[in-house]
Every structure is written in C-alpha cells, then in structure tokens.
Amino acid sequence: MTAPLTVALLGGGTVGASVARLLTEHADDLAARIGRPIVLSGIAVRNPDKMREGIDPSVVTTDTAALAASGADIVIEVIGGIEPAKTLIEAALNAGSSVVTANKALLASHGADLHRLAESKGVDLFYEAAVAGAIPLLRPLRESLAGDKVRRILGIVNGTTNFILSKMYDFGADYSTVLKQAQDLGYAEADPTADVEGYDSAAKAAILAGLAFHTNVTGDDVYREGMSRVTAEDIAAAKSMNLVIKLLAIAELTDDNSGVIVRVHPAMIPNTHPLASVRDAFNAVFVEAEAAGQVMFYGRGAGGAPTASSVLGDVVAAARNRVNGTVDPAQSNYAELTVKPIGDAVTSYYLNLHVADEPGVLAAISNEFAKHHVSIQTVRQDGKGDAANLIITTHRATDEHLSKTVDALRKLSAVREVAGVMRVEGRVD
Amino acid sequence: MTAPLTVALLGGGTVGASVARLLTEHADDLAARIGRPIVLSGIAVRNPDKMREGIDPSVVTTDTAALAASGADIVIEVIGGIEPAKTLIEAALNAGSSVVTANKALLASHGADLHRLAESKGVDLFYEAAVAGAIPLLRPLRESLAGDKVRRILGIVNGTTNFILSKMYDFGADYSTVLKQAQDLGYAEADPTADVEGYDSAAKAAILAGLAFHTNVTGDDVYREGMSRVTAEDIAAAKSMNLVIKLLAIAELTDDNSGVIVRVHPAMIPNTHPLASVRDAFNAVFVEAEAAGQVMFYGRGAGGAPTASSVLGDVVAAARNRVNGTVDPAQSNYAELTVKPIGDAVTSYYLNLHVADEPGVLAAISNEFAKHHVSIQTVRQDGKGDAANLIITTHRATDEHLSKTVDALRKLSAVREVAGVMRVEGRVD
Numbered sequence: 001m002t003a004p005l006t007v008a009l010l011g012g013g014t015v016g017a018s019v020a021r022l023l024t025e026h027a028d029d030l031a032a033r034i035g036r037p038i039v040l041s042g043i044a045v046r047n048p049d050k051m052r053e054g055i056d057p058s059v060v061t062t063d064t065a066a067l068a069a070s071g072a073d074i075v076i077e078v079i080g081g082i083e084p085a086k087t088l089i090e091a092a093l094n095a096g097s098s099v100v101t102a103n104k105a106l107l108a109s110h111g112a113d114l115h116r117l118a119e120s121k122g123v124d125l126f127y128e129a130a131v132a133g134a135i136p137l138l139r140p141l142r143e144s145l146a147g148d149k150v151r152r153i154l155g156i157v158n159g160t161t162n163f164i165l166s167k168m169y170d171f172g173a174d175y176s177t178v179l180k181q182a183q184d185l186g187y188a189e190a191d192p193t194a195d196v197e198g199y200d201s202a203a204k205a206a207i208l209a210g211l212a213f214h215t216n217v218t219g220d221d222v223y224r225e226g227m228s229r230v231t232a233e234d235i236a237a238a239k240s241m242n243l244v245i246k247l248l249a250i251a252e253l254t255d256d257n258s259g260v261i262v263r264v265h266p267a268m269i270p271n272t273h274p275l276a277s278v279r280d281a282f283n284a285v286f287v288e289a290e291a292a293g294q295v296m297f298y299g300r301g302a303g304g305a306p307t308a309s310s311v312l313g314d315v316v317a318a319a320r321n322r323v324n325g326t327v328d329p330a331q332s333n334y335a336e337l338t339v340k341p342i343g344d345a346v347t348s349y350y351l352n353l354h355v356a357d358e359p360g361v362l363a364a365i366s367n368e369f370a371k372h373h374v375s376i377q378t379v380r381q382d383g384k385g386d387a388a389n390l391i392i393t394t395h396r397a398t399d400e401h402l403s404k405t406v407d408a409l410r411k412l413s414a415v416r417e418v419a420g421v422m423r424v425e426g427r428v429d
Numbered sequence: 430m431t432a433p434l435t436v437a438l439l440g441g442g443t444v445g446a447s448v449a450r451l452l453t454e455h456a457d458d459l460a461a462r463i464g465r466p467i468v469l470s471g472i473a474v475r476n477p478d479k480m481r482e483g484i485d486p487s488v489v490t491t492d493t494a495a496l497a498a499s500g501a502d503i504v505i506e507v508i509g510g511i512e513p514a515k516t517l518i519e520a521a522l523n524a525g526s527s528v529v530t531a532n533k534a535l536l537a538s539h540g541a542d543l544h545r546l547a548e549s550k551g552v553d554l555f556y557e558a559a560v561a562g563a564i565p566l567l568r569p570l571r572e573s574l575a576g577d578k579v580r581r582i583l584g585i586v587n588g589t590t591n592f593i594l595s596k597m598y599d600f601g602a603d604y605s606t607v608l609k610q611a612q613d614l615g616y617a618e619a620d621p622t623a624d625v626e627g628y629d630s631a632a633k634a635a636i637l638a639g640l641a642f643h644t645n646v647t648g649d650d651v652y653r654e655g656m657s658r659v660t661a662e663d664i665a666a667a668k669s670m671n672l673v674i675k676l677l678a679i680a681e682l683t684d685d686n687s688g689v690i691v692r693v694h695p696a697m698i699p700n701t702h703p704l705a706s707v708r709d710a711f712n713a714v715f716v717e718a719e720a721a722g723q724v725m726f727y728g729r730g731a732g733g734a735p736t737a738s739s740v741l742g743d744v745v746a747a748a749r750n751r752v753n754g755t756v757d758p759a760q761s762n763y764a765e766l767t768v769k770p771i772g773d774a775v776t777s778y779y780l781n782l783h784v785a786d787e788p789g790v791l792a793a794i795s796n797e798f799a800k801h802h803v804s805i806q807t808v809r810q811d812g813k814g815d816a817a818n819l820i821i822t823t824h825r826a827t828d829e830h831l832s833k834t835v836d837a838l839r840k841l842s843a844v845r846e847v848a849g850v851m852r853v854e855g856r857v858d
Contacts, residue, residue, distance in 0.1 A: 295727065298725035
C-alpha cells in the first residue's frame with residue numbers, strides 16, 4: 001500500500017451523507033479491494049451549518065468549484081440537475097479526475113459530450129447510480145452482456161409511479177386518492193410531474209438505450225405518456241384479463257435492426273411476467289438478449305444508502321483503474337442507429353369503448369380495425385343499453401395503424417367514447 | 430484496429446458450439462466493443478467427425494493439450510469436470526493466456542490455486558458462466574457491490590430441482606413422479622444425484638460465498654441436504670402457510686461478522702418473496718447488502734446459448750484488458766473468515782409431527798422446545814386420534830438447538846413420527 005487515493009465529494013444531501021458514511025465505515029474493506037487506501041479530501045455543501053450524520057466537519061467546504069477542480073483522483077457528483085453539475089463535472093474531468101455521478105438528467109441530456117471529454121482526458125466517467133439506484137445494472141449491461149445482442153429492455157425505473165399503480169391495483173382506488181397518500185408518505189413530491197408524467201423514466205430510458213444499443217439517445221428522443229390518465233376502469237379490465245398495469249420504460253431494436261424505439265408509457269403486462277411482481281417502490285429492469293434470453297435485475301431504485309452503494313461500486317472501479325494506471329473503454333456510440341418515431345413501434349393493444357348497444361355496432365367497429373390493418377384478438381362486451389362497453393385486445397400492430405384506428409373509431413356514431421387505450425407488453429402474441 | 434486477438438476454444442459440445450457461433454455472428458460488434466477484431470485460432474473437440482452447426486471444420490483439432498498451451502490471447506474452457514480441465518487451464522495460464530471458463534466444479538474445488546496462478550502470470554481468469562448461466566451475477570457482485578457489504582445470498586441456482594419443486598407444488602405430485610417427468614423432458618439426468626442431492630448447488634454456493642465474502646470456500650465446506658425427502662405433506666403444509674418450497678443455496682455472514690455459513694437445502698419461503706415467483710428452470714440470486722438492501726438477479730441458469738452469452742461477456746472483458754495491457758484485480762481472499770458449522774446457522778423452522786391425540790401431548794412437546802431454547806411461533810393441529818398431526822413453526826434459533834429439539838421429540842412416546850423438518854428463510858421474524 002502506498003499513498004492514499006483522494007476522493008472529492010460534491011453534494012452533502014441524503015446521498016452525499018450516505019456516501020461519506022460508507023467511505024468511512026468501510027475504509028479497511030475498500031482499501032483491501034482497491035489495493036490502496038482512499039481518503040475523503042473534501043465535501044462541498046451548500047449550507048455548512050446544516051450538518052448531517054457521518055460527515056466530518058473538518059473537510060467541509062462551500063467552495064464547490066474549487067473542490068471540483070482540485071485534481072482529486074476521483075470526484076463524486078451527487079448534487080443533481082443540469083447546472084452547476086455539468087460545469088463542475090467538466091472542471092473535474094479537465095483537471096484529470098475520474099468522475100462518478102448519480103445524475104440521470106445530466107447524462108440523458110449531455111451524456112455523449114461528457115463521455116467524449118472523459119475519453120479525451122484519459123479518465124473514467126461512471127454513473128451506475130443514475131438508473132435504478134442500488135441495482136447493479138449498467139455495468140452488467142456494458143460488460144457481462146457485451147458479447148450478446150440486446151433486443152429489448154423493459155424497465156420499472158420509477159418508484160413513485162410503481163407505488164401509486166400498485167395501490168390503485170390493490171385497492172381499486174383512483175389516481176388522485178393514491179397520489180395524495182403517496183405524497184403524505186413521502187413517496188411522491190409535492191409537484192409530482194417529473195415522476196407521474198414520465199420525465200424521470202424517460203431520462204433513464206435514454207441512458208439504458210444508449211448503453212444497450214451503442215447509440216446516442218437523449219431524453220428528448222423518448223416518446224412519453226404519463227400515468228395520470230390510467231383509470232379505475234382500465235385497472236378492472238386488466239384484472240379481468242390477468243394483466244397488471246405498470247409504467248414501463250422500453251428501449252428496443254426494430255425488427256430489421258435498423259433503428260431503436262424508446263418509449264415510456266403505462267402498459268398492461270401478464271400477471272405471470274417477472275415484472276408483474278415488482279411492487280411498491282422497488283425497481284426492476286427486464287432485458288431480452290438474443291443468446292442470454294430473459295434476464296432481470298431487481299432492487300431498490302432510490303434512497304440514500306442504496307444509491308450510495310452504487311456510487312461506491314463505481315468509486316472502487318475507478319480507484320482500481322487509477323491504481324492500475326488504466327481506464328475502462330470509453331462508452332461508444334459506434335452503432336449510430338436511428339431513433340424511430342413511436343408510430344413504428346409494434347405491440348399489442350387494449351381498448352375500452354363505450355358504445356351504444358344497437359345492431360351492427362360490433363360489425364362497424366370490427367370493420368374499422370380491419371381497414372387499418374389491426375387484427376382483433378379478443379372482444380368482451382359488458383353491460384347493456386347505453387352503458388354497454390367493449391373491451392378489445394389486438395394482435396401486434398404498429399402504433400401508427402392503431403392510432404388511425406382509434407381516430408376512425410372516435411368518428412363512429414355508435415362509439416360514445418374511447419374510454420381507454422393502452423399498450424400490452426411482454427405477452428406471447 | 431491492429432492485429433486480431435486469438436481465441437482458443439476447448440470443448441465442442443452444446444456450449445462450445447454456441448460460443449463458436451456467437452463469436453462468428455457477432456464478429457463486427459465484438460471488434461467494435463473490444464477495439465480489435467478477435468479470431469478463433471482453434472477448437473479442440475473429442476470427436477472431429479461429430480460436427481456441430483456453427484463450427485468451422487478448418488480450425489478443429491483433437492490435440493486439446495497443444496491448443497491449450499498454444500499461447501492464444503484467450504483460452505475458453507467449456508469441457509467441464511476436474512480433469513483434464515484443470516491441467517489444461519494451468520497450461521493455458523502458464524503460457525500467458527487469459528482464461529474464461531464455465532467450470533463450476535473446478536472453481537469450487539481448486540479456485541484459490543487457479544486464481545493464484547493467474548495472478549502470478551499477470552493474466553485474467555474469468556468464470557461468470559459457472560454460476561447461474563446467463564445471469565450477469567459474479568461481475569456485479571465483484572464490482573458493482575464492491576463498495577457495499579454483502580450480508581447474505583439466497584440463490585435458486587439449479588434449474589432441475591426448481592423445475593421438480595415447481596411441478597410438485599402446482600400439482601401436489603410426489604417427487605418420484607415429477608422426477609420421471611423431468612427426465613423425460615430432458616430437464617433431469619438419468620442419474621439425477623448431482624442436482625437433486627444438492628452437489629451442483631453446493632459448488633455454486635461455494636463460488637458465491639468466496640466472491641461475496643473474500644474468503645476461500647470449497648464445495649466440501651458447504652453443508653448440503655438434497656430435496657428427495659421433500660414430501661407432498663410438506664408442500665401442503667407450506668401452501669396452508671402461504672409459503673413455497675425451493676432448494677436454496679445460502680451464503681451468509683454470522684451476526685458477529687466473524688465467520689461465514691454456507692448451506693444448501695430445501696427451504697420454505699414466503700410466497701411474496703421475490704424468489705418465490707422464480708419458476709421452472711429459471712435461476713435467481715437474491716442478495717442482501719447493508720447499503721443496497723435487497724437486490725435480485727434473474728435469468729436462465731443453463732443451456733447452450735445462455736451459457737455462451739456469459740462466456741462471451743468474459744471474453745470481451747479479457748480481450749479489452751489485453752488491448753489495454755492490463756488485468757482485472759486478482760480475486761482476493763483477504764478477509765480469511767472461518768467457515769462455521771451448520772449448527773451455528775440461525776433461522777426459523779417448520780416441523781410436521783405425527784402425534785397421538787392424548788391429553789398433555791402439546792404440553793410435553795412445548796416443553797422440549799423450551800428446554801432447548803427454541804421458541805414456538807405457530808402451532809396448528811390437523812386430524813384427530815391416531816392420525817393427528819401438528820404443524821409447528823418456530824422463531825429464529827440456532828440449527829444446533831433445533832437439532833437437539835428434534836432428537837428429544839423423537840424420544841417422546843406421544844410423537845409417532847417427526848414427518849417433516851424444514852428451514853424457513855426470507856421471513857421477517
């Protein structure tokens with residue numbers, strides 16, 4: 001063992017405090033695993049008076065910019081958001097530090113530039129904690145499946161929405177009631193937009209897609225529908241078909257391998273699918289690869305200690321590389337696939353139509369499906385008279401064909417309302 | 430891109446043929462990921478006339494020893510068993526080749542020696558495919574959780590036994606009937622001993638324990654009970670308590686951190702536990718770490734293509750290291766923890782006692798539990814008269830105390846038979 005490696009920590013919030021605590025508590029283990037001790041050279045916080053357990057006051061600073069550029073062996077960024085995080089990480093990379101970050105928003109918007117900068121400086125840029133918190137996921141995708149071909153990723157990567165959908169499913173409660181409960185329990189923010197409208201999941205989907213398909217994908221490339229329109233009727237229909245509803249982040253190769261489609265939306269999946277039993281605030285990512293088949297990673301998606309565990313794993317990897325005088329291969333976008341529009345996505349669908357119960361309705365409706373190249377798989381009629389509704393599931397079709405079918409159905413006089421439309425995933429057609 | 434890296438493949442069976450096929454089909458992708466092309470310099474097979482699809486006849490040889498020692502950049506061993514695999518791997522390491530193997534039996538018995546040899550030669554020895562086939566597991570344990578402290582691993586790592594137990598549970602069928610069915614379907618060998626008596630799981634448990642706890646553990650260190658004694662009565666009792674039965678491979682730190690206990694045996698787990706829904710021939714490994722909390726890895730445990738996917742992931746990692754002129758940190762046993770006997774294990778238990786239905790029986794039985802420091806959690810009495818039985822579950826107790834309780838119960842005149850004893854895992858006590 002020679003001189004210790006220095007680690008600079010930017011951010012003293014929940015995750016930062018957990019990182020500081022783990023670095024201290026596991027110092028001996030970490031030194032054994034790395035081959036050299038590591039020492040926390042500084043912790044940059046906004047308010048030095050608001051100290052958290054596990055943080056040594058003597059290394060605390062408010063000069064975040066100076067600490068970022070101090071040339072520490074490893075700089076950890078757990079501040080979040082685009083700025084000042086981006087400027088700080090660039091300063092650290094320019095100073096020759098390897099960087100470990102948990103910043104999904106930044107990676108999803110400026111990942112390609114930051115990876116290029118890290119490569120040009122000959123340092124590592126790791127971000128395991130940015131997707132699905134504690135779950136070892138990005139490294140396995142990058143390394144263990146490196147000899148395979150990933151075709152599709154289905155992820156439950158947002159704990160807030162999974163908690164809300166689990167409760168709606170269990171209790172038949174409506175969205176607004178459960179959201180209120182989730183806010184009271186601290187599972188949802190006062191402004192839940194980033195979670196429930198799928199922005200958070202979209203950032204993670206972009207990161208996963210980039211990694212799995214060696215293509216630059218940003219959050220803006222991701223088709224996104226939130227979960228606030230999921231109704232108690234949708235849930236009842238799902239239950240009756242042995243399906244559950246999850247907000248999924250999906251990244252997939254097109255069948256002809258020419259492009260990728262990345263999308264976030266509520267979807268029905270069979271209740272026997274491994275993702276169906278992922279409940280409450282847990283996350284899981286299901287990967288379909290050509291040779292490996294189905295693989296799933298499961299664990300806590302958020303929280304101080306789980307996120308810190310991921311950060312520390314990256315710190316150990318970066319530190320070992322430092323000791324060995326090497327870096328990991330830079331993240332590459334060599335495949336340069338096109339991100340295709342949602343209309344090109346191919347999947348199955350559920351529709352809930354409120355219809356007039358008059359002769360010929362089903363024929364008229366079936367005719368619109370056929371005209372738009374969408375094949376009906378099942379139809380169930382509930383109720384009678386004005387309250388009749390049709391629960392329809394389809395075989396696989398393109399999203400474009402399905403959209404056009406829905407537009408046409410809305411124009412039929414016998415269709416009072418298209419009360420629900422949802423994609424059905426993970427099913428053998 | 431400069432000169433290609435050479436890969437020598439030892440073994441042309443199901444896995445070998447899949448490895449050869451993937452190396453060829455994904456050649457461009459692999460070259461992009463590694464930074465240099467790789468070329469298959471030779472495939473050693475026992476019978477060159479029995480050719481498999483995907484294997485190029487021009488590189489086939491029967492001189493396995495010469496190919497192993499040929500100094501290829503990477504030697505892949507997918508022959509299996511202790512010898513000649515051990516001699517071949519030693520020859521490859523001595524010739525300066527990095528080695529990728531799927532050989533669980535060899536790793537579980539001679540892993541420490543082989544790791545030392547690889548370290549002394551400055552080459553990599555990777556074995557992701559040796560445990561849980563396609564599931565990226567060993568690398569995440571070694572790398573992503575490197576900054577955390579693993580406390581416990583619960584694994585379903587044998588597809589044959591999981592298939593049999595799933596069918597016994599679904600159909601209430603007895604062991605011998607389902608075993609026959611599994612053999613007919615090719616899920617079980619004609620001689621199923623290695624699977625059903627837990628030897629295969631024990632080898633994998635030893636590898637997992639060594640990796641997670643940085644301690645040298647061999648298959649012989651693992652306490653082992655097979656699944657052939659699981660009865661339809663046990664399964665009925667489990668169902669009535671919302672538990673399922675799985676053959677688990679368990680590796681855990683003792684509460685005082687001074688030792689590890691590694692064990693393979695049938696166990697009851699709650700049907701809400703993430704491992705409970707792992708069915709048929711799938712594998713999963715559930716990890717409890719101090720900071721990360723609960724993490725699970727799920728996927729196919731066997732089969733040519735899934736195993737080959739894992740092998741290829743290791744090949745890419747070894748090849749990248751070759752290109753960078755580095756190696757991964759050697760696997761270390763720095764913790765040198767003691768492997769403790771099964772008597773020190775602490776868990777809960779299920780007991781099924783056939784008893785005489787006479788006054789004072791429950792008092793006499795309860796007294797034996799109390800005398801041996803085992804606290805009863807629940808008791809249910811079924812049937813009447815001579816056919817009465819008691820289903821008992823306990824709070825956490827040491828295995829030694831439980832064993833002594835069972836011995837004492839067997840001596841009670843009112844206990845006609847101790848018809849079932851099984852550990853209960855994964856439950857909050």
